[in-house]
Structure formats: structure tokens, C-alpha cells
Amino acid sequence: MYGKLVTDVIALFHGWRYRSMFCASKTLGPLVRAFPDEGKTGWLTSNRELIEQYEGDPKSSFVFTLNGFHTLAELILRARKKKLIRNIPKTLPMFILSGAEDPVGEMGRGVQRMYEMYKNEGIERIRLDIRPGDRHELHHEEDRYQVFEEIKDFILEE
Template sequence: FEPARTAFDWFTRDHEVIDAYVNDSNCGGIFTAGFFYDLLTGIKQISNLANIKLVPSNLPIYLISGEHDPVGSYTKGVLKVYNDFKKAGLQDISYRFFKECRHELLNELNKDEVIEDILNWLNVQIDKKTVRV
């Protein structure tokens, strides 16, 4: 991530969050081979179209990501997930990309906007399920 003050600048634009992470002895460790095996095995399983088809087709899903999140391939990976879910027949799926944001949306400079957006989406889902008398 350029320009970068630290090796962790891809997390968020918030320098205070990055500095706290860097200074926390419980953060930034090296993952084991077992971790990567489990992670990649899990990604392979959840990316399998047959497994995606096991998700109830009417389950509401909201994908959110920062436009500058390298884990989501700068939106391309999230769009692939969205399209895979659509191919599998999921009917209520939507997404939003937050401008200039990176990986940790809830630790971003505009985290209040992100939280408000999530709450609004949840309220819409609740309203859809509420039976009006």
C-alpha cells in the first residue's frame, strides 16, 4: 500500500488505529501453516457453487467493502462473490463499496457512516419481515 507509514496501512486510513495495532504485542504476529491451510480450505468450500446453493434463496445478504480493500481485490473479489451468489439463485443480495475506505470498515475514518449504513440495511430487513396489523 503506497504511500505507507507501516506494513499495516492497508487496514484503514485512521493512523491512530494503525499505531494502536502496531504497538499492541498481541497483534501483527506470523500465522502458522495450519492457519493458512484452514483459511484456504474454508475459502475453497464457501466458494463452491454447490455449497452456495445450500444458502436459503430468500436470505438477505449485504456485502460491504472499502473501494481500496486489497483483500476484496479492490471491489473485484466482492463483485465475484455477488455474481456467484446471484448464479446460485440467491434473490435478496446487495452490496455497497465505501469510497476511499480500506479493509477494516468499522475502524475507518468514516466508521459512523458505515455503522449507520449497516443499521439502515438491517432496519429495512426488519421492516420487510414485520407483519402489519
């Protein structure tokens, strides 16, 4: 709610295409602080080589527009809204996959809560895998091929 309200107010003055450093610091600051010795992008992956590539590439460190931050806040709110969760077909296969060291998923705790919420709302075919040692970009972690296999297996099973 807070993120949407802030972007609404700033957009009144600057428009939806404005790139707000305030919103960037409020959104990304906690993620960066999770790994203070690993630069601005250490939260994305434990792969040091990729972190260095990200840090050295100006195209990988852009700031979202207000519209981007607003949409992100909206998606987070919708994912937690029980009224919307109740509209999901109960037999829809769902696979929640996260890194145990991903600050976006609260180091696995937020992802676990989301899984429990969906399960408690009657979603029957839901699977959870929180990968030890992995961060936000699972496709860049050392165990990425195992992750790809799990995704493939899930798709083929369903």
C-alpha cells in the same frame, strides 16, 4: 487450493500449531505491498493513528498457526464453491460490505465478482456496498458511523 496444500505439507513436518513465516509472507505480503509506504498494517485502515498503534503493539502483529492459515484457505474456497452456494436459501438476506481499497477484496473487484456469482446462483435478497476510500477494517474508517447505520438499516429491513 494452493494454500491448503502448502499448510498440509508443512504441518506434516511441524504440526498444526506451528507458526510459519513462509505462510505469513505469502498471505500477508501482497496485502502489505498494496500500501508500501504505510508499514505492515496500512492495508487494514486508512486511519494513520490506528496504523501507528498497530505498529507499536506487539500483540497486534502475531503470526497465525498453520491451522489458522489452513482454515482461512478453506473458507475462501468454500465461499467460491458453486455447489455450496446453491445450498444457500435463495431468500436469505445477504449484505456484502467492503472497502474499495481493501486488498483482500482485490480493491473491490473480487467482492464485485463474488456478489455477481451469488446473484447468478439465484440469491434474491443480496445487497452490495463497496465503500470508496475504505480499506479492510471498515469499523475503523472515517465513515464508520455511516457503515454502522447501513448495517443497522439492513438488519431492521430484513
